[in-house]
Amino acid sequence: MRIITLLPALLLLCGTAQAQCPDCTPDTGCSISPAFPTLCPLTPPDATVGIPYSTVITFWMPPSFTDPGTGATVDFQQMTITNVEGLPFGLDITYSHADGVYHPQLEQHGCAHICGTPLTAGTYPITISVLAGVSFSGINLNVPQSFTLYLNVLPGSGGNAGFTFTPSSGCGSTSVGFQALIDGSPSPTSYAWDLGDGSTSTDAAPVHVYDQPGEYVITLQTSIGGFVLDQVELTGVNGNWCGDVEEPNLPFVGCQGAPDPYFVLTDGQGGTYTSSTVDNATTGTWTGLGVAMNEPPYSISFYDEDAISANDLLGTFNLPSIGAGAVPFNVAGGTTGQLSISAQVQQTFTHTDTVRIHPVPDAVLAEGPAPGQLCLGDSTLAAYIWLLDGDTVPGLNSPCITATGPGEWQATVVNAFGCSATSNTAIVCPEIAITQNGPVLQVPSGLGTYAWTYEGNPVGGNDPFLVILGDGLYGVTVTGADGCIMTATFLLSTTGIAGNGPAALAPVIFPVPNRGEFTVVAQGLRSSLAGVEVLDPMGRCVHRTQAAVVRGVLHTGISADLAPGHYLLRLEDGSRWGMARFVVH
Structure with missing residues (x-):
């Protein structure tokens, strides 16, 4: 049996069970005339996506005021904040009294601090529930109240509150790692990625490779779901309501009147949701509730509301688990009915951003039109770095160069996007001369x-x-x-190959091959001493000696420390000479 209609504007400050914001100090100048519970300011200031938000709201609770619904004077004894739903994801609230309980007869002002970083733009309806303890003509009443306020969250700029990704741009084939930022735990959270090239993912942190240049618009839809209490149907009650002042149990007549049932849903954290009251009925149906059930376990208690005497408990049903469907109950010897619970997506966030993949520059190296010239195919690049045998060649910074020496030539090029590539290798051969x-x-x-x-x-x-x-x-x-x-x-164009005329020397070496120890024999020499030289493949003299010639014949042994390879022995007899090749093993 309701007696007053307390204005719900007082209740803007209901919040979540978690308190993460700093303490607040109320504005003691907050009041209105005629006296009535009010807020300062009346509407929360707008928030902006991705930007930390903080605001303090003061509420004034006058000890007494005139109820506009009845015109009666109401003494405001106590206000208890019981529940809040719909606060934008990323925001939280802290009360000046941690338990959310206020006594207007002792202090007329309280406050709440709303803080956090909102994650998506929009206008958010926030449903708040309180239990107002008032006194009317000496009768103490606990009046459950629910109302909705709207908080505007404006679009942010220069950021993405839904996900991060690294790198944000790349060159050529690029592997990009994504990370979703919104986690609705303990409520189930799902992710639907559109990765911009026809690929999708449901992971919280997918990794994707982009093989082609382009701008890829990434979209992430984050859905936070849970179970929702949609309807409570009371099909019968026990007799605990009978026998008090409001519904007396008369002798020979029995119970007079009927109960005024309402229910209180309590979650595992102690938060409560209190329904409206059905007057003078043993049955009742509460529809369109939409109460999120994200903090199990839950219990639901049914009461008979009495204006004068204490409310009568008609029974409590402890939900063994939460699942979608109809949940029947029969408790306390006759209180019966069922709960209707559904699984729903409770919040959906959509964020987009862009991954930019730039082309790798063309770095094909080929011979240029001029002799000894090397050219790259693209002459419009931002930088050219030339390498010879892996080392940077200073002073060369154009798309075409003339090779400054033999070796393996390459070029590293950079385009306007900062993307680099290294060319193929061009071999510049040395020039030789005999x-x-x-x-x-x-x-x-x-x-x-x-x-x-x-x-x-x-x-x-x-x-x-x-x-x-x-x-x-x-x-x-x-x-x-x-x-x-x-x-x-x-x-x-000279004449001869082995000396002057037909009397050329023809030295003979044995054994061949050898290990640097061998014998040299020659005939027809004219001098008493002959010069013997051993030349390496570079024409350098690595051994020299003189040997005696007896009656025109040279027969001498040579012992030299020679590395394995090909050698040439040169024999000099005055102005004549002769040669012979040999191999050292």
Whole structure:
């Protein structure tokens, strides 16, 4: 049996069970005339997505005021904040009294601090429940109240409150890691990603590879669900309501009147939801409740509301578990009915952002139109860095260069997006030349394999030198291990290859091959002493000695510390000379 209609504007400050905001101090100047519970300010200031929000709201609770519904004077004894639903996700509330209980006869002002970072824009209806303890004509009443206020959350700028991703941009094929930021635990939270290229994911932290350049719009829909109490149907009550002042039990007549049932739903954290009252009835149905059940376990108690005497408990049903569907109950010897519970998405957040993948620059290196020139295919890049055998070559910063030396050339290029690439390798071969050292033609050693020609015909061995065979055109082709093919020619226009005329020296070496110890024999010498030199493949003299000639014959032993390889022995007899090749193992 309701007697007053307490204005719900007082109750704007109901909040969540968790208190994470700093304490607040009420504004003691907050009041209105004529006296009536009020807020200062009347509407919470707008919040903005992604920006920390903080506001203090003062509420004034006059000890007595005139109830506009009845015109009666009401003494305000106590106000208890019991529940709040619909507070934007990311915001929380703290009361100046941690238990949410206020005594207007002792203090007329209280306050609440709303703080946090809202995660999505919109206008949020916030449903608040309180229990107002008032005194009317000496009768104490606890009046449950529910109301809705609206908080505006404006769109944010320069940020994404729903998810992060790294990196935000890339070059070429890029692996991007995403992380959802909204977690509604303990309520079930689900994620639906649109990754911008036709791919999707339901993970909280997906990783995705973008292979092609472009701008990919990423969308994440975060859904926070749970069970909702939709309807309570009371089909009967026990007799605990009978026998008090409001419904007396008369002798020979029995119970007079009928109960005024209402229920109180209590969650596992002690939070409560109190329904409206059905007057003078043993049955009742409360529909369209929409009470979230995210803090199990739950119990529901049914009462008979009495204006004068204490409210009568008609029974309590403890829900063994929460699930969608109809939940029947039969408690306390006759209080019966059922609860209707559904599984619903309670909050949905949608956030978008963009991943930008830039192209990798073209870095194809090829020969340019000019001799010795190397060019890259793209001449519009921001930077060119040239490398020779892995080392940066200073002073070269254009798309085309003339190679400053032989070796492996590459280029690292950077485009306007800061993306870089390294080119293929171009091998610049060294230039070789045949030089003459006495009766020997030679080229640098250590370049690879050697193939000599004389007048177009193959001669000699795989050596960097060749004993002159006579006047004419000599050629050599050198093939390097890196694929370089180098050629050179030499036109010899002198006469002879082994001395002056037909009496050329012809030294004989044995054994061949040897280990640096061998014998040299020659005939027809004219001097008493002959010079003997051993030349390495570079034409350098590595051993020299003189040997006695007896009656025109040289017969001498040589012992030299020679590394394995090909060598040339040169024999000098005055102005004449002769040569012989040998191998050391």
